[in-house]
Amino acid sequence: MNDGKYRKTLPAGAYYDPLNHRRELQSIWYRQWLCIGRADDWMDPGEFRRVRVGAEQVIITLAEDRSLHAFHNTCRHRGSQLCAADSGTFSNGRIVCPYHAWSYSLKGELRHAPRTTPSDSIELQDFPLYPVALEVWRGFVFINLDPANRTLEQALGAEADNLAAWPLEDLRRVHQEKHCLAANWKIFWENYLECYHCPGVHPDLCQLVPIYREGWFDYRDARPETARESPLNPVADQLHTMLRPGAVTWSDDGTTELPWFRDLGERERAAGMTFSTFVPTMFLVAHVDYVRTVRVLPVGPQETELNVDWYVHRDVVGHPKLEVERLTNFGSRVVREDARVCELNQQGILCGWHEHGVLLERENHVFEFQQWVRRCLGEPGG
């Protein structure tokens, strides 16, 4: 094989080498904005949740003024863990270390170090909890372990604009699934970023979204030269229709009995599915009746945690036609189909004779993703 002739993937070691994984944690996961839930996951001041990002544990808690704050789960005195539980409540507005009872405000300020003597000359302001940046965007909570990062708004960029017509602030979660994926986090994204695998892997999805049968995401990708003039599906072209005739959303039969989001335009309604992608942390699919997110967290070089959430408008929460299974069956099956091939990909990449894979034109988004990874790591060619 003439190596220069084809566009190569990342080298195989990028998917399993522990040192490379540590570099990616430092250069990507500890520097990017990461979505870790919804602001209404916290009800009362003092409630906390613990999130693991790679090797780190972050505590997110609600302060008395209802602002959210995030910290590393470690006391500044001798490094004891503050919370051993995944969620709970700090009493009396204080985070008290279980070891020597140093106590911090819900915003992470050290308020009291018991029994210090004058000769210790402890100044409380020298010992705040190790801070983690936190911002809320339209109800979604993002954290960033790098205090010197750009703003969340810059990070979200144009992808956020796709969702302008959806009332994201008013969503309520109605279902959640956690998957432990036995694959590197990049394999998850590479799978997401191409539809070449769709015909073989997602038979039901290909029935619902006809262009996927061709292994393309979009009619315009499929016929780049002739997009406008195509006789194949001119209506689809203009309105960006994605679903098969008669279908309006991702569900087993393509229909819904739930009310539609009110402010969608003709284009969003016709499309039936609108994706927004926030690499590396999350993608979101907005339908006429519900929104689904898939959040990604790295656990180890060959292990990734996926959190899949289904949301409806808060006014729909008590709706008589809202059935969780009807809402979630279809998307849940697609996630499991993808998880299976991601895990196969991980296993095959471990072959010591496999140095690189090869990327086709229809895997352009995968290539762009890999270039972004290379750039994040400061590698040549990125």
Add this chain to the structure above:
Amino acid sequence: MNDGKYRKTLPAGAYYDPLNHRRELQSIWYRQWLCIGRADDWMDPGEFRRVRVGAEQVIITLAEDRSLHAFHNTCRHRGSQLCAADSGTFSNGRIVCPYHAWSYSLKGELRHAPRTTPSDSIELQDFPLYPVALEVWRGFVFINLDPANRTLEQALGAEADNLAAWPLEDLRRVHQEKHCLAANWKIFWENYLECYHCPGVHPDLCQLVPIYREGWFDYRDARPETARESPLNPVADQLHTMLRPGAVTWSDDGTTELPWFRDLGERERAAGMTFSTFVPTMFLVAHVDYVRTVRVLPVGPQETELNVDWYVHRDVVGHPKLEVERLTNFGSRVVREDARVCELNQQGILCGWHEHGVLLERENHVFEFQQWVRRCLGEPGG
């Protein structure tokens, strides 16, 4: 201890250091011919078996023309695993990758990469499955992960000649045992290559094979100076008799009710046991009524897989006196006795104060084996 005075074993780290193990995989296990079964383990075209060699997975499959072929278990496109099962059948003469449906012939040629576009300019001949060499010798299937190796015949060498009188092509397996040995693969071979441990470890075997009570493999080893003239056992000397009077094979009582292989000479019949040794992959013991093999595969620095197989002539398969337990009890017990002391040896070698063991004259074959290992690794003194 005067270190120069005694012949030393390999250094202790050779038996547990992960980096040394990786070097041995590269220099030995990925370059030597390895026996992985019998040709008749594959019945119909498309059947496959998966074998693990160190960190690698190899698929062996039967083509339409009944030739066997071996490949790494990885697709050339993006590196997906091809088979997640240990055995099965490829349908329609095609190995189809479960991810993007690239499909290969049963000989490993890429036959179809679906939905490629002209701009991809994929040339199918550039992407065969990563090949593994395969040859069949008298019914035994050998693979070699190094495409530039010498031929199997050269590798088998003179050891193969011992077996000329046995109809190896006509053997049929009647029993198989798999052992997971908690010891380095070299400890298995070192144990096999000396009989010094026999008196203490194999009481029944020493009853059956009297010279083993002396801790020697052979009367000629035992009395190198006086072999020919020995008054001790002149018949044994000439015919190389090994078994105690009245015994004809390895079984609990030394007898057999099965017919004997037809073409054995007086010498092979008198010996009652004929060993052929193919380091590192297999040894074979041929008796008058059955043949036993022990195949070896490295799993990790301190873990080795053993496959023990018992074979009879295909005409004996339905014989009324063929009882599996009677056939296998004796050899199975010997394997378990060896496994126990191999695992003790592994544990004791982990002692940080133990740098080297010492080898006696009767451990000459162990020394030669260790020299061979040193040579394979390109080490001085090998």
Add this chain to the structure above:
Amino acid sequence: MNDGKYRKTLPAGAYYDPLNHRRELQSIWYRQWLCIGRADDWMDPGEFRRVRVGAEQVIITLAEDRSLHAFHNTCRHRGSQLCAADSGTFSNGRIVCPYHAWSYSLKGELRHAPRTTPSDSIELQDFPLYPVALEVWRGFVFINLDPANRTLEQALGAEADNLAAWPLEDLRRVHQEKHCLAANWKIFWENYLECYHCPGVHPDLCQLVPIYREGWFDYRDARPETARESPLNPVADQLHTMLRPGAVTWSDDGTTELPWFRDLGERERAAGMTFSTFVPTMFLVAHVDYVRTVRVLPVGPQETELNVDWYVHRDVVGHPKLEVERLTNFGSRVVREDARVCELNQQGILCGWHEHGVLLERENHVFEFQQWVRRCLGEPGG
């Protein structure tokens, strides 16, 4: 935070880095005297016990002359493990290797290497078992893996003097608990060496030992300037009284129904508790009626084995008021309370943002311990 302003702990990696752990094994655990039990744990000649110290296994056995001897658990011939059991008996005064039957005396001398030939020219005195030093101090058995160490007496130093009034030789163990602590061994000792955590972690202990409520070990520490003149507790000062009025020992109600050790002075009786500390291996608390020891062994960078033993005078063993639960409840609870916070400390230290903790004046003993560790490792500042 002005880093120069505060006294810093060891760097976080000292508590989890595997390479650092290996250095500590070599520089500390394989060079210090380690208490591994009581001489009367061995009844008859030939009895042995196996002890693990880091990655090493040591056999301790009783010889015919009732002297104890310690060796690495590895044969000098090819490195086989000698004993696969944690305790047992060597028959006939011989330690016989299970592999090739080399046999050693109970003092570790090679006595017989079977079937050697003249050309092997084996000299038995060249192959004693790898020796481990062993000394008995007042009934306690200590071993040392470094043959060139200073004497046990020097190592015990002045701490041993605290215990002069107790009949340590005449103690008998009445209860034993083993704890597997998910924390680095240094975290165990740091916890032991400060009482700052007592108020929050040990409520019952603080009821029994009033000064602990202040987070100090001792009235003299608490009031260094005014120790002698203190109006607070002049009797306590002079007699070093530690327990609350009415209490005489560590028990749930502070009382005992057992006879007191006979030769205690007024001071030892008044104190009610006398600690002796033998870093890194053991501490001992002597009460008026019983003695408790906690022995420490490193298992891995984040795992430590604790053995807690309760002893009474041998004449008390059959005493009608001797109830094991009444004797052990209190101390056992304190150990479990400490274990919990040690494990929290270990977890929190894993945070990648935590480089160092900070030490207060009342953590002076922790600082001295960390300086000792630094010196053992030959590090600057130690």
